Amino acid sequence: MIPDTWDQECDVAVIGFGGAGVAAAVTAHDLGAEVLIAEKAPKGLHGGNTRVAAQGYLNTSSTEEAIQYLTALCGPYTVPARMIEVWAEEMGQNNEWLAGLGGDPQEHQHPPAGIEFPELPGAQSSHKFHDGPVLGYGKTWDRLESFVLERDIRVHYDTPARDLIQDPHSGEILGIRAETAGKPLHIKARRGVVLTCGGFENNQELIRTYLSGVPYCFPQGTPYNEGDGIPMAQTVGADLWHMNNFAGPTMALKVPEFPATLSMQALHFSKEFPGGMIVVGPDGRRFADEKFKNRHGKVPMNGVWRPMALPCPMFMIFDHPMLASGPLYNTEPNRGWTAMMDRYPWSDDNSAEIEKGWITKADTLEGLARLLGLDGLALDETVNRWNAQVAAGADTDFGRTLMLNPLEKSPFYAVELSPAMLNTQGGPRRNERSEILRPDGTRIPRLYSAGELGSIFSNLYQGTGNIGEAFGFGRIAGRNVAAETPWG
Numbered sequence: 001m002i003p004d005t006w007d008q009e010c011d012v013a014v015i016g017f018g019g020a021g022v023a024a025a026v027t028a029h030d031l032g033a034e035v036l037i038a039e040k041a042p043k044g045l046h047g048g049n050t051r052v053a054a055q056g057y058l059n060t061s062s063t064e065e066a067i068q069y070l071t072a073l074c075g076p077y078t079v080p081a082r083m084i085e086v087w088a089e090e091m092g093q094n095n096e097w098l099a100g101l102g103g104d105p106q107e108h109q110h111p112p113a114g115i116e117f118p119e120l121p122g123a124q125s126s127h128k129f130h131d132g133p134v135l136g137y138g139k140t141w142d143r144l145e146s147f148v149l150e151r152d153i154r155v156h157y158d159t160p161a162r163d164l165i166q167d168p169h170s171g172e173i174l175g176i177r178a179e180t181a182g183k184p185l186h187i188k189a190r191r192g193v194v195l196t197c198g199g200f201e202n203n204q205e206l207i208r209t210y211l212s213g214v215p216y217c218f219p220q221g222t223p224y225n226e227g228d229g230i231p232m233a234q235t236v237g238a239d240l241w242h243m244n245n246f247a248g249p250t251m252a253l254k255v256p257e258f259p260a261t262l263s264m265q266a267l268h269f270s271k272e273f274p275g276g277m278i279v280v281g282p283d284g285r286r287f288a289d290e291k292f293k294n295r296h297g298k299v300p301m302n303g304v305w306r307p308m309a310l311p312c313p314m315f316m317i318f319d320h321p322m323l324a325s326g327p328l329y330n331t332e333p334n335r336g337w338t339a340m341m342d343r344y345p346w347s348d349d350n351s352a353e354i355e356k357g358w359i360t361k362a363d364t365l366e367g368l369a370r371l372l373g374l375d376g377l378a379l380d381e382t383v384n385r386w387n388a389q390v391a392a393g394a395d396t397d398f399g400r401t402l403m404l405n406p407l408e409k410s411p412f413y414a415v416e417l418s419p420a421m422l423n424t425q426g427g428p429r430r431n432e433r434s435e436i437l438r439p440d441g442t443r444i445p446r447l448y449s450a451g452e453l454g455s456i457f458s459n460l461y462q463g464t465g466n467i468g469e470a471f472g473f474g475r476i477a478g479r480n481v482a483a484e485t486p487w488g
């Protein structure tokens with residue numbers, strides 16, 4: 001409903017202060033628009049996944065090759081050719097954009113790295129960059145944030161957007177209803193609204209509805225991305241796309257006391273620890289190479305890449321030498337939401353986590369199985385089979401090559417693992433102008449989007465692509481919304 005009076009006014013309201021929000025807000029501002037950002041998280045916890053990401057962003061070296069690569073990544077999914085072209089053109093301008101605002105992409109320093117699917121055509125055009133000489137937690141984000149803070153852009157923290165306000169006759173988006181301190185805040189947006197409020201990583205209902213193969217899944221990044229942009233856009237008539245695609249799943253520990261997942265060091269694809277460790281499903285059997293370096297959750301199957309199949313609940317089973325080798329969780333400043341803490345309080349000897357029940361301990365495998373509700377005979381057979389394979393020097397079931405150590409020295413331990421993900425890709429469908437579309441392909445006037453909320457990635461994902469895309473489509477949204485004729 002259109003309010004009688006508005007609490008605040010601006011030309012452009014940007015919903016969400018992450019990477020896409022920065023690109024949209026700064027671009028619109030520099031074109032002369034009065035910009036306001038409404039951010040759900042309190043100050044200090046804002047920045048979304050962009051802040052807690054690994055800080056790499058994509059810059060492509062050849063538009064033609066980038067078109068080939070993204071087309072191949074999409075596989076059977078069809079993304080309009082014009083959309084892919086525009087994406088490729090914008091991805092080649094990310095360094096220039098960052099540098100133009102005072103950032104430092106260190107272009108000469110970065111050889112091509114992190115190509116996710118080198119076997120696909122055009123892959124060699126993908127280059128990973130970050131701001132400044134050091135790739136550190138939050139460093140690229142710090143630079144992005146400074147672009148907003150040094151401009152006359154109003155930021156409302158702790159102010160989630162709840163609804164888009166639409167003219168019932170013209171369908172135009174006139175502003176938003178946000179909430180601050182439990183009270184409504186009606187913000188008039190004279191030129192338009194840009195949705196940059198991230199994905200649905202922390203919304204179990206949407207996960208169950210849209211992500212196949214995972215009965216539940218938890219974020220590695222910000223817990224504030226709860227898919228709010230999806231019903232907001234649907235309510236004003238938006239179509240959705242890429243809802244079943246996500247950067248995951250992987251396996252991690254989720255405890256009720258903490259809003260995001262904690263990664264277990266022993267599952268890292270390159271780290272070796274003493275002692276025995278396997279992961280079993282609810283039938284007490286192994287189901288995968290626990291140390292496989294998947295490609296953002298995708299694993300090979302019969303010649304194609306598919307999301308990793310995870311039977312829940314899953315348990316990481318390990319023995320005393322592994323427990324005694326140090327904290328199970330990496331206590332160094334880390335990426336992911338845990339990076340928001342100076343040092344996540346995990347005890348050096350894992351004893352506090354045993355006390356809290358995060359780690360289950362038993363003197364025998366049979367006792368451990370009983371505590372976990374697993375079939376003791378099955379777990380015993382699994383461990384015996386693993387130990388025999390280790391003794392013979394090869395995991396003939398799943399081809400694991402790392403940490404081929406017997407699991408034999410009691411006490412035995414377990415951690416329940418959950419599917420985890422970096423981010424979802426689905427959301428309202430947008431076009432090459434970053435306009436949000438209805439199912440019939442027409443635009444919803446004055447409504448734009450950018451970032452992982454309705455990402456272009458439909459199938460396979462190239463790492464650093466999300467932040468790269470957030471920059472590119474954020475700029476496009478900023479340019480086009482700033483060019484709208486103000487209403488009222």
Ligand SMILES: Cc1cc2nc3c(=O)[nH]c(=O)nc-3n(C[C@H](O)[C@H](O)[C@H](O)COP(=O)(O)OP(=O)(O)OC[C@H]3O[C@@H](n4cnc5c(N)ncnc54)[C@H](O)[C@@H]3O)c2cc1C
Nearest residue numbers: 016018019020040048049050054161221451452464466467
């Ligand atoms: C651990 C980790 C590592 C990653 N590493 C990389 C990497 O190196 N390179 C890469 O390209 N991608 C990486 N990704 C993915 C990438 O970080 C995200 O996809 C990307 O940053 C999304 O940017 P965004 O601006 O769309 O969303 P976000 O950065 O998540 O920002 C969304 C913002 O919207 C806010 N918000 C949510 N709901 C509302 C609401 N109702 N009203 C107002 N505000 C709202 C959130 O609080 C948040 O601040 C990683 C992700 C994780 C979790």
